[in-house]
Each structure stands twice: as structure tokens, then as C-alpha cells.
Amino acid sequence: MSAPFDLNDDSVVVIVGSGAGGGTLGTELALKGIKVVILEAGQRHNMEDFVNNEWESFSQLAWTDMRTTSGSWRVHKNFPNLPAWIVKAVGGSSVHWAGASLRLQEHEFKTASTYGGLDGANLLDWPITLKELEPWYAKAEDRMGVTRTNGIPGLPGNNNFKVFEAGAKNIGYKEVSTGRMAINSEPRADRGSCQQIGFCFQGCKSGAKWSTLIAEIPRGEETGNLEVRPQSMVQKIEHDASGKATGVVYVDKDGKTQRQKARIVAVAGNSIESPRLLLNSASSLFPDGLANSSGQVGRNYMRHMTGSVYAIFEKPVHMYRGTTMAGIVRDEAGFDTKRGFVGGYEMETLSIGVPFMAAFLDPGGWGRSFASAMDGYVNMAGLWIVGEDMPQETNRVTLNTDVKDQYGLPVANVHFDDHPNDVAMRNHAYAQGAAMYDSVGATRSLPTPPYPSTHNLGTNRMSEKARDGVVNKHGQTHDIPNLFIADGSQFTTGGAENPTLTIVALALRQADFIAGEMTRKTI
């Protein structure tokens, strides 16, 4: 069972964060016989404790520590202190993700070469290719039990999918299905099949959905090599005079400051907290923050080009019944500049309940127009658009030294402006989504603005050359060999696909690399 390691044990790998990246990396290292301590800022819940109520669940799971925002994105106006809707709990945002598990496309690993120069876009090719990542994608899909891979059948389509599918086919789309989902369509890996509960975002109460909380961390703990310490908020990564990471300082569940020594430190706090931690760890040796010789830490913040289309029909849909996101159209995901933009987008079914619909349909909206849309709730179908947004150096996580968190540390400020390419793509997607629903008889379409970010990417980007980014192709920081990044902040560019499968594939690959380097004693 879970092995408690000593604070002074400097042979352990310390991982900051227990989500898709950190939870997977920690478990995989433990399975390889390597001692791991995961420090998780949030609490540990059991799946039975999850709540089928949107606001109650938000209070239970969401990261609501103070953050600030700036820029022209609408989130700054409507949700100034909630740039992202992500989780603070063991399992991280893998507790709340919807399960869509897609590989990036080949060209999305080389956008600088494929898209060419684009004003304001800090495009860069990844230092790895799809081909190099394919074996790790395959391993991740097997491990997560992704439907439509490994002989696993697709999930059945719910009402929201049936409307979506009919509309997609009506307007000529070919690649429409209930998608590749890390949600069991039949019992697998000691977990049952989907009960169509409809609260995927609130933590799956049946255990059908993969998360590090239920599917990875317990396996790691069984080896005796993994200890997860919940309610442990890391404040700073420390280093020695040679610039090698030596451990981390954190505040434990009792509010006491502790110092955990480490052989290796891996940061997996998601794309807002990870750069914040590097920046807050600035020292006399690294005055601009750790691993920041390129100046790229915190920059190129991406959140995917998103938006939703809800449509109201004459008759009931009950879109909220069943799996939240088991439905996808992939026809627009490719690269085709005839549409007036580079990159592509996916359309995926999405449903939120009445409480969140009120908050997110048209934030700040009121009056008959808004209320009559809400009156149409039971007759609504909905889809989410998720596309590649352009990395921009000015879209950026910085320290806001004017605002301190509960520990007295500067909070993260998230600055974001849409790139014109993002706007063109969103408008195209709004029109296509509305056309799908119109073709099935929608009486009203509601182009809904992006929610607080769920896909946070790019703030510690991967690059071949140290001057262009923060980490190399293994997520190892260019500046500090025993400091790694294990979350979506590594993404060089965002692709059009939901990022979790890629985060998991990279974590599995990174575990292999770290184990090899430890054996070779290079770190």
C-alpha cells in the first residue's frame, strides 16, 4: 500500500500535481519500481462522494484560489477571477474531463512548417513527430480503455447525439460518431460500463470514466512506491549552487511549511499553476524564474478556440441525459485554408444543466431574449467547438505581485486576446454548427461564447532549441536536467484535439525516459 517517504529522502521523484500528467507519470514510475511522492494541492475524494449538482460539485472540485485576468477575452469581463474551469483535487482535471481521447494529427506537430508565417502567431514545430508518439498513444489508449481502439465498441448515442448526427449527415459530414472516449462502453480494467448518468463533468460516480484518481493512482500505490499527499500546496522549487533541483517547499494540510527533498522534480500543475510555480521559484541564480533562460515560461498560453452552439427545437430533446460528450464531427479538423483560416476544429456534443446554462449561455445577458432561451431548455441540443488556437507570446501567465494568495504568494494573471485566425475559425464553426441544427428543424440557434478555459496549454512549451522554449522532447527543462514538466503546458502548439490523451501519452513516454536516465545515472 501507499508508502510514506521521509521528507529528507533525496532519492524520490517529487511530482507536483496528480492530474492526467502527474498522476500518470507518478503511477508509471512506481510501476517501474521508482519511489515517487506526489504533492497535490487539493483534497482526495472518493467517487461515491461526487455530487450530481453543478454548483455543489463546483464547490467540491473546482480550483477557486485567487487568480486574475486581463486582455480582450470575454472571460476577463464576465469571470475576472475564474480564467479556467479546472480541478483542485487528487486526480486533477481528469476527475472532471469529458473523456474525449483523440490523437493529434501529423501536421499539427509541425505547424510552423505547414501553416507558414502568420502575423502575431508564435508558431513552432514540435521537437517530436506523430510517428514517434504513436506507440505511446497506443499504450495510452489501451491503458485508458478508449472506445473504438483495442476492439472496444463505441458508446451508444444519446438524444443529444442523435440530433447532432442527423444534422451532421444532412449537411454532408462523413466523419460522425460517438467518438473515441475513455469511458467504458463495456466492463474493462475492473471498472463497469457507462450508466448514462449525464454528470461527466462532476466526477463519474459509476467509475466508467478513466481518471488518474480511480484508474492510475491506486495502481501506483499498490506497488508501495507511490505516496500521494493531498492538501499539499507547493510554494517553491529549490536548487543547489550548481543549479540542480534539490526539492520543494510546500504547505501541508495542517498549514505547516515542509521541505521535501528530491532526486528529480516534475511539475504537473496545469498550464496556469506550472509556470506560476517556476516564476515564484526565482532565485539569485535564476532571477527570471526556473527554466526560463528562453523567457518563454508563461508565454504562448493557449486555451483552444472554443465556443458552443445550442439550438432549440419544436419538441423535447433532453440533451442532458447520458454521456456528456459522446459525439463528434471530424470533417472540419483538417488543414484547409480555403475556409479562411489555418488549423481545424472538432465539433463535439455537449450538454450542461439548467444552473450552468444560466451562467454560461450568455454571461451578463438578461431579459426576454435570455429567459425565453432558458425556457427552451428541454428542447435544446448542444455542441462544443474545439479548434486549434494560435500561440501568441503576449498571451501569457505572469505573476500579479499586487494580489497574493492565502499563502502570501503572488497569484497568476492570465492575459488572453483572440488571434484573428481564432476569430475566423470560431465564426466558421458557429455557422456550421447552426447549419447542422437548422437542417433538423431548429427554430433558434444560440452561438454561445467560450467558457472559462478547460484546455489550458503551452506555457512551458516544448522546443528543439533551448532558446525557443522551456522543455525538450522529453519534457525535461532545457536549463535544469532534473526538472521536468509533465502536463499540457509542454504543448508546443495546441492541435484541434482534446489534449488529455496526448498529455497521458507524453507522461508515459517521459516515465520511460526518466527511468532510463536514472539507470544511466545522468540525473
Next chain:
Amino acid sequence: MATLIDRRGPSRRAVLAGIGAAGALMVSGAAVLNPREAWGLEVTALKPETMRTLIVMARDVYPHDRVPDRFYAIAMKPYETDAAKDPALKALVEDGVVTLNTLARANYGVPYADVGWEDQRVALLRQIEDSAFFEKVRGGLVVGLYNQEEIWPIFGYEGASADKGGYIDRGFDDIAWL
């Protein structure tokens, strides 16, 4: 306003309310009453007339004709509770209502809650929609109104499902009109 209503008495007010915007809402002593829905809301921190105005305003902000007044009243009740311990909030609400009523009188000769048409009242709200008072009331309603489980059936939303075994045997794919 409270003294005016007290002088006229509840029955006179009920008659007026019946033809005015406030529907069945009336003020009696220290309470807002809705005889048709058989409920009363006692208010002490705020003026009763202020609470009546807030309830009318709440419906104008998110007008759902199938949602009874009591749910708007429940959504507004925290302002009464919070105003008792928060003088700044109390001032924000009372002053906001005074502003609204001043606008209403200037345009229609009656207080806000007695302006006859929703469109007319909404036109007044548009004039104050950038104010802290309006944003406080509107923002509070998003959760205070729509997170009341009792109103979800009116919208056709069924709420929690895991305790009922999900929808796998309860219509997750029962759409028949496509």
C-alpha cells in the same frame, strides 16, 4: 413608500396590485405578501416596499411566465438577510431602488413596481444596467433563481440521476421525432 402603503391599507393595495406590474404582490406592515400563492416574506433590514420592488425587478430581469413569484422572492431573500449585517449592501440596495423609483416616477408617474408594462420597466432597467446595484441583483439571480431545484421541472431538467441508476434504462436515447 412604506408609509404610503400603510395609509392606504392592504386591501386598496391589493386592488392596485391586481392591475399593476406587481401582480399579486403587496406590502402589509413589515411583510411582502402574495395571497394568490399564499406566502409572505417578513422584512426588517430592508424596507418592505424595497423587497417588493426587488421581486418585481427579479422577474423583469429573468422573466419566466411559468415560474411563480415565490421563487423570485426566495432568490431575493438573501439581500434581506445580508443587509442586516452589511450596511454597505443595505445602502446599495435601498439607494438602487430609490434611483429606479425616481426614474419610474419621472417617466410614468408611479414607482417602478407599479409601471404597467414589462417593456416600460425593462427600458428603465436598461438605464441602470451598468450600475453596481443592477449587477448585484442580476448576478445574484443567476445562481439564486436557476439553482433552485424546485424550478428545474418547469424547464424540463431532471437534476441528479446517479441515485436513480442514470438514464441507461430511463430514456437517454428515447428521442422519437427525428
